[in-house]
Amino acid sequence: MAFSPRTWILLALLLLLAAVPPVADYFGQPFYLDLLRRVMIFAIAAVSLNLILGYGGMVSFGHAAYLGIGAYAVGILAHYGINNGWLQWSLAIVASALVAAAIGSISARTSGIYFIMITLAFTQMLYYLGISLEEYGGDDGMQLKVRSQFSGLIDLNDASAFYYLVLAILAAFLYLSRRLVNSRFGLVLQAARSNEARTRAIGFSPYPYRLAAFIISGAMCGVAGALLVNHTAYLTPEFMNWTRSGELMFMVILGGIATTSGPLLGAAALLLLEDVLQGWSVLPKWLHEHWQLYLGVILVLVVLFARRGLASLLPGNEHHD
Amino acid sequence: MTDFLLKTSHLSKTFGSLLATDRVNFEVREGETHAVIGPNGAGKTTFIKQISGELRPDAGTIHFAGEDITTLPAPRRSRKGLARSFQITSIYRDFSALDNVALAVQAHAGHSFRFWRPAREDLSLTRPARQVLEKVDLEKRADILAANLAHGEQRQLEIAMALATQPRLLLLDEPVAGMGTEESQRMIELLATLKGEKTMVLVEHDMDAVFTLADRISVLVYGRIIATGTPAQIRANPQVRAAYLGEDA
Numbered sequence: 001m002a003f004s005p006r007t008w009i010l011l012a013l014l015l016l017l018a019a020v021p022p023v024a025d026y027f028g029q030p031f032y033l034d035l036l037r038r039v040m041i042f043a044i045a046a047v048s049l050n051l052i053l054g055y056g057g058m059v060s061f062g063h064a065a066y067l068g069i070g071a072y073a074v075g076i077l078a079h080y081g082i083n084n085g086w087l088q089w090s091l092a093i094v095a096s097a098l099v100a101a102a103i104g105s106i107s108a109r110t111s112g113i114y115f116i117m118i119t120l121a122f123t124q125m126l127y128y129l130g131i132s133l134e135e136y137g138g139d140d141g142m143q144l145k146v147r148s149q150f151s152g153l154i155d156l157n158d159a160s161a162f163y164y165l166v167l168a169i170l171a172a173f174l175y176l177s178r179r180l181v182n183s184r185f186g187l188v189l190q191a192a193r194s195n196e197a198r199t200r201a202i203g204f205s206p207y208p209y210r211l212a213a214f215i216i217s218g219a220m221c222g223v224a225g226a227l228l229v230n231h232t233a234y235l236t237p238e239f240m241n242w243t244r245s246g247e248l249m250f251m252v253i254l255g256g257i258a259t260t261s262g263p264l265l266g267a268a269a270l271l272l273l274e275d276v277l278q279g280w281s282v283l284p285k286w287l288h289e290h291w292q293l294y295l296g297v298i299l300v301l302v303v304l305f306a307r308r309g310l311a312s313l314l315p316g317n318e319h320h321d
Numbered sequence: 322m323t324d325f326l327l328k329t330s331h332l333s334k335t336f337g338s339l340l341a342t343d344r345v346n347f348e349v350r351e352g353e354t355h356a357v358i359g360p361n362g363a364g365k366t367t368f369i370k371q372i373s374g375e376l377r378p379d380a381g382t383i384h385f386a387g388e389d390i391t392t393l394p395a396p397r398r399s400r401k402g403l404a405r406s407f408q409i410t411s412i413y414r415d416f417s418a419l420d421n422v423a424l425a426v427q428a429h430a431g432h433s434f435r436f437w438r439p440a441r442e443d444l445s446l447t448r449p450a451r452q453v454l455e456k457v458d459l460e461k462r463a464d465i466l467a468a469n470l471a472h473g474e475q476r477q478l479e480i481a482m483a484l485a486t487q488p489r490l491l492l493l494d495e496p497v498a499g500m501g502t503e504e505s506q507r508m509i510e511l512l513a514t515l516k517g518e519k520t521m522v523l524v525e526h527d528m529d530a531v532f533t534l535a536d537r538i539s540v541l542v543y544g545r546i547i548a549t550g551t552p553a554q555i556r557a558n559p560q561v562r563a564a565y566l567g568e569d570a
């Protein structure tokens with residue numbers, strides 16, 4: 001199989017990520033493990049969002065909902081002493097898919113600004129629901145006392161084992177979404193984005209395909225939620241805050257919509273920049289204090305100079321192998 | 322009943338106070354090329370849209386192949402054998418020419434809830450798509466992005482997409498519009514090869530195309546059909562000359 005240059009770069013990036021734990025260990029810098037694990041978890045969420053936003057043209061401004069549902073599925077079961085990861089994560093996936101089915105059945109009939117508003121409104125609803133659930137900590141959230149347990153197969157308390165699990169899931173999801181996008185299903189999805197009237201005229205009803213994509217995307221993001229709560233060992237309704245949804249959207253757009261590597265590049269760029277500006281004590285204090293402003297400026301520059309996202313700076317073009 | 326592939330009865334559509342389609346009775350015989358002519362804003366596109374299912378008529382019925390399709394959504398009509406080209410070119414600009422046609426093939430090859438195998442490597446889609454591209458003389462342009470095709474080629478591609486659905490009736494909304502003489506000549510030749518093989522409704526301002534291709538002509542003015550007949554009859558019709566053809570005739 002002949003890989004495109006972009007695919008090679010993506011593979012190299014993943015290999016690079018795989019090399020981080022031993023290197024970080026050697027230099028005694030476990031912090032980077034934590035940071036990159038977080039990047040990869042958000043990359044997984046961004047991959048799922050890219051499926052509908054990039055390839056489906058559905059601008060979901062509520063994708064953080066599934067981060068929250070995935071996290072709460074794990075957290076609530078753990079709250080009742082059920083620490084079995086298979087069970088927790090299955091619930092995270094199923095619950096996310098069900099909620100996506102409910103939201104999608106309404107939103108996927110609409111487009112443009114209505115789609116944005118509906119997805120946002122539902123996510124706000126879930127956010128307030130999270131706040132009102134006193135049993136699960138209300139707006140303070142709650143701790144995940146024990147991380148998900150996988151019959152002794154993998155120990156999430158082992159930072160590097162957890163890291164590799166996240167990396168494996170990221171790689172799997174990248175591959176999965178790549179297959180999906182180039183399948184018959186993926187082509188209908190993209191066709192409906194490209195030209196809806198034409199799509200209907202040749203005989204496709206876009207709605208069921210869009211809804212299916214919405215559900216798949218939600219379920220995938222539910223996995224990211226389950227990972228995130230294990231990562232932070234804490235969960236709050238803030239997981240579902242609309243600003244979170246905005247961040248996910250931004251990652252996808254920054255990285256390059258409808259590209260394979262875009263979500264990873266976008267998540268990495270946003271979170272690493274944030275971290276560098278926020279935490280690098282070598283920077284002078286004045287730079288330190290207004291880091292959000294500088295982040296904003298840098299992001300504006302990136303968007304201006306790489307209008308089609310970071311992936312567009314890579315050699316070759318987005319093509320189907 | 323069966324002589325007619327398509328039949329509209331008292332079809333009516335208003336936009337506010339504007340009668341865009343006014344009790345139109347219209348019949349297309351199996352195998353014929355039926356041209357619809359009329360001045361700008363007469364309601365030709367509106368009429369086509371009701372046949373294709375993009376617009377719901379206010380009143381009246383549409384029968385296709387003996388079946389009432391008045392309330393059927395556009396995708397279902399396509400699967401029953403109605404295909405169309407748009408007045409303003411409507412293609413997938415960000416897909417290759419081959420992809421455009423293969424998608425049309427795919428739309429008629431069962432459901433597309435197939436998530437794994439790469440569609441572009443699926444010979445059951447690409448082979449028929451290439452055949453259709455050959456038919457419209459675009460086979461050498463198969464891998465070009467549709468946006469990068471010349472205007473005339475894009476219009477040919479639209480015809481190819483329509484043909485790829487193996488339609489029983491082709492609805493063509495001004496296929497020659499905006500073309501240079503050479504391009505439009507090529508399009509007319511292409512349509513001539515389809516004539517007889519496919520039943521066609523041809524909306525066109527280009528009288529050259531109309532009189533070359535049409536077996537029958539209907540004249541639409543202010544949403545109403547004021548005359549239907551052979552090209553010779555239409556040419557000779559004083560009402561038509563007054564209302565539409567003017568000095569062109």
Ligand SMILES: Nc1ncnc2c1ncn2[C@@H]1O[C@H](COP(=O)(O)OP(=O)(O)OP(=O)(O)O)[C@@H](O)[C@H]1O
Nearest residue numbers: 336339341359360361362363364365366367368408
């Ligand atoms: N969606 C709409 N809403 C309101 N008015 C419309 C709509 N679509 C068309 N019209 C009006 O209906 C009339 C018929 O329009 P239509 O596009 O069907 O004409 P046409 O015969 O195709 O014209 P042309 O030769 O310019 O393509 C026009 O007056 C147009 O402005």
Ligand SMILES: [Mg+2]
Nearest residue numbers: 365366367408
């Ligand atoms: Mg028109």
